[in-house]
Amino acid sequence: MCAVNPVMYQNQINQLPQIQEDYKEVKKKVDKEDSITSVFDVIPMFRRLENVPDKVNNADFIPAAGLISLAVLNAPEDWRDMKSAFTQIKAASKGEKIEKSYNHKIAQHPFSFFRGTLLHKFVNPATSPFPKLANWLLDKDTTLMDTRLGDFVSKKFDIQISVEDSKIKNITSTDSSPSYVGARKFATKSRFGELTARALTRTTKIGALILGVLETAHLIKEISDGENVIKATAKSAINLTSSIAGIGYGGAIGAKHFGPAGSLIGMGVGAFVGNRISKLVD
Numbered sequence: 001m002c003a004v005n006p007v008m009y010q011n012q013i014n015q016l017p018q019i020q021e022d023y024k025e026v027k028k029k030v031d032k033e034d035s036i037t038s039v040f041d042v043i044p045m046f047r048r049l050e051n052v053p054d055k056v057n058n059a060d061f062i063p064a065a066g067l068i069s070l071a072v073l074n075a076p077e078d079w080r081d082m083k084s085a086f087t088q089i090k091a092a093s094k095g096e097k098i099e100k101s102y103n104h105k106i107a108q109h110p111f112s113f114f115r116g117t118l119l120h121k122f123v124n125p126a127t128s129p130f131p132k133l134a135n136w137l138l139d140k141d142t143t144l145m146d147t148r149l150g151d152f153v154s155k156k157f158d159i160q161i162s163v164e165d166s167k168i169k170n171i172t173s174t175d176s177s178p179s180y181v182g183a184r185k186f187a188t189k190s191r192f193g194e195l196t197a198r199a200l201t202r203t204t205k206i207g208a209l210i211l212g213v214l215e216t217a218h219l220i221k222e223i224s225d226g227e228n229v230i231k232a233t234a235k236s237a238i239n240l241t242s243s244i245a246g247i248g249y250g251g252a253i254g255a256k257h258f259g260p261a262g263s264l265i266g267m268g269v270g271a272f273v274g275n276r277i278s279k280l281v282d
Contacts, residue, residue, distance in 0.1 A: 042268035044078035045071055050275075055218075062217040066210065077116030085261035092261075102166035104259045107183035108198040108252065110143045113206040115171050115181075124171050138171065144208060145184075145200035153200060157193025159186050198256065199248030208244055215240045239278040246274025 048071040055064040091098045102109065114123040114137065121127040123141070128134035144150055153159065163182035170179040186197040219236040223229055250270020254262030 042264050044081065044264070044267075045075065047268060047271050048074070048078075050271075060218055060221055062221075063214040066214040066217075070210070073117050073119065076118060076120075080116060081260065081264060085264045088259055088261045099167075100259065101168050102164060102183040104255050104262075105257070107164050107166075107185045108201045108255065109166050109168050109181050109183040110145070111202045111204050112171065112181075113141050113204040114138075115141075120171060126172065126174060140206060141171075142205050143201050144203045144205055145197060147205060150197075150200050153193065153196050157188045157190040157196070159188040159193055159197055161186060161197075195249060195252050195256075198252035199245070202251050202255075203244060203248045211244065212240060235278075242274040242277040243271070244274075246270035246272075246277070 048067060052064050052067050055061070055067070088098055114120060122129075123134050123137045125131040125134040125138070145153070154161070162185045164185060166181055166183040168181045168183075170181050173179045184197075184201055186194045188194050188197075215236050219232055222232040222236075247267045247270045250266040250268070250273070251263050252266070254264070254266020254269075256262070258265065
């Protein structure tokens with residue numbers, strides 16, 4: 001299964017015993033047969049392209065093309081995330097401290113569909129050839145925590161949200177006028193509620209919508225190939241939900257306890273578990 005740096009893991013176990021509880025159920029899902037797959041799921045590019053070969057073999061070309069496009073679009077940011085995680089692991093193995101963007105144990109910064117990607121400059125009104133379109137896209141580039149679902153979660157678990165400064169630059173940040181993304185703190189008595197808020201804050205609305213569109217294209221093909229409508233719809237719904245939830249919760253747990261490295265590892269474990277859940281209905 002996905003390996004956590006021994007030094008980091010032992011240090012965090014000593015300080016935060018609840019980490020074991022967070023990962024206990026996830027670890028039960030990972031068996032020896034799938035250890036190679038789960039390890040490679042830590043690599044963002046692999047995780048995004050993992051299902052492409054099967055979709056091509058099944059002539060499911062629209063979802064395959066969509067997944068490839070998302071992988072290419074996110075390649076720069078994925079590479080930076082991997083470098084950040086490697087730097088953290090390397091420093092931890094030497095007993096060194098690294099400068100943090102913010103305190104990951106108490107806060108989570110909102111993810112962006114465009115920030116750091118190949119479309120970053122296009123969506124920055126100051127550098128975009130279409131400023132009005134850029135502003136419109138920026139306005140839509142929010143997370144699921146900023147939707148009615150997020151409002152429901154906040155009310156359900158009585159979550160009080162506050163913001164702390166971070167060193168993560170916003171899309172509109174420039175050298176002459178820097179601006180930064182605020183990291184959100186979720187005060188609640190519910191541990192699950194706090195993790196849910198973190199997971200929703202890590203899931204972009206545009207990203208979830210695009211995955212939904214790709215899954216719908218897959219659903220249409222399944223039905224056109226003679227699959228039972230109700231069964232195919234249920235399978236697609238479970239596949240989409242388990243994938244988004246797995247990556248969201250896995251990344252939220254990992255980031256909270258291990259920072260950037262934990263975020264990648266957690267998303268890898270979450271993606272693996274999500275895929276396993278979706279296959280239960282095949």
